[in-house]
Amino acid sequence: MFLNKISILKDEPNLSNDYPFTIPTINSLTEIELTNNVTFLVGENGTGKSTLLEGIADNCEFNTAGGSRNNLYDVDAAESALGKYIRLSWMPKVTNGFFLRAESFYQFASHIDQLERERPGVLDSYGGKSLHEQSHGESFLSLFLNRFNGRAIYLLDEPEAALSPQRQLTFMRIMHDLVVEEECQFIIATHSPIILGYPDATILSFDHGKVEEIEYELTGHYQITKYFFDHREKFLKELLEGE
Template identity: 70%
Template sequence: MFLKRISLLRENIERFDQYPFNIPSITSLEHLDLTSDVTFLVGENGSGKSTLLEAVAEKCGFNLAGGSRNNTYDVHAVHSDLGEQIRLSWMPKITNGFFMRAESFYQFATHLDDLKADGARGAYDAYGGRSLHEQSHGESFLSLFLNRFNGRAIYLLDEPEAALSPQRQLTFLRILHDLTTNEGCQFIIATHSPILLGYPDALILNFDAGQIEEIKYEMTDHYQITRYFLENRERFLKDLLEE
């Protein structure tokens, strides 16, 4: 592990009634201690998990549209107000890593194509040797994980399951295991996937209770709702659709 703690510089914030500081999970934040090589951020949309992940990415110097410190391209004006008001505590400090956001991955793939068109040598070398646009959505995600990610780095992923089938989510779990065990990588992942959340010994932080709290896998809504649905599908759908 490299990143040990995320702290909110509360003394520097003038108002907590404006976005993003009015998000309950952010309003109540003082610091988060990261105790595992793999940390999952869970919660409903709007709960603040992606907002915090984006802030960490900005503090790391990663491109907020997706990429590393070396990917300098603009999709639109991307900036994190929260990123200016957090402190990251490292041991040791590292600069290698990547921020992947599913919603702007298409633009990142286009950025690589533009580099190639401009004559950049090896533009695709770290991504499987060919354009990510020439691969299916799921293939391009796995190509990124398999070829671009390597050791002594921190990887921030926002909903990586967006393009992955259940089978490929299992493949990603194996990649996650190999990268943390053999390469020394650290991951912070915002996700809705009950499959990914099942990764052993991960730290799961829940953003839904008005403050950020550690939660056990079996206590997450993702696990409980999925389990209940699979075990009681007909009753679940009857209650849902006949209300």
């Protein structure tokens, strides 16, 4: 493991009135200790998971639009509002890694195609085929299989967005091999109860206005999914008919 602590610096007055500190969880956050090679960030939309992940990516000098240090392209509204308030503690520091933003992956794929036109051979690091010439899920797996390697840190924002349940299991195996065989570290914001089931990972909940560690079975993702599977007809009747 490389990144072991994330600290939030609040040395300016009245920060709570300014975004992103208007997000309760971000406003209450002072530091996070990382003790695991795989850390999940979970919580409802708008609780600050992506905001924190972008801030970490910014301090790793990854492109906050998605990519590594070497991927220089722009996407609207991809700047990190939290980046300048974050301090990262490393042991040791690594510069290899990648920030995946599912919402801007199309632009990243276009960027790689442009690099291939300028310097043929770039696509070899992505399986030798344009990411645009694959399905969304196939392109994600090509990235994970071919671009991810070595001693590195990977920041993933909703990797399940393009992956079927079966492909989510494939991703888990890829991640496991990278962690065990190549000592990679992952910090992942996800809504997937499948990916969250990765064994022995740390799960940090962003709900209720604070960050706290939570067990897999206590996450809303697990509980709602399990209740739906166990009581599907009752659940749908209550939801759709208000009974």
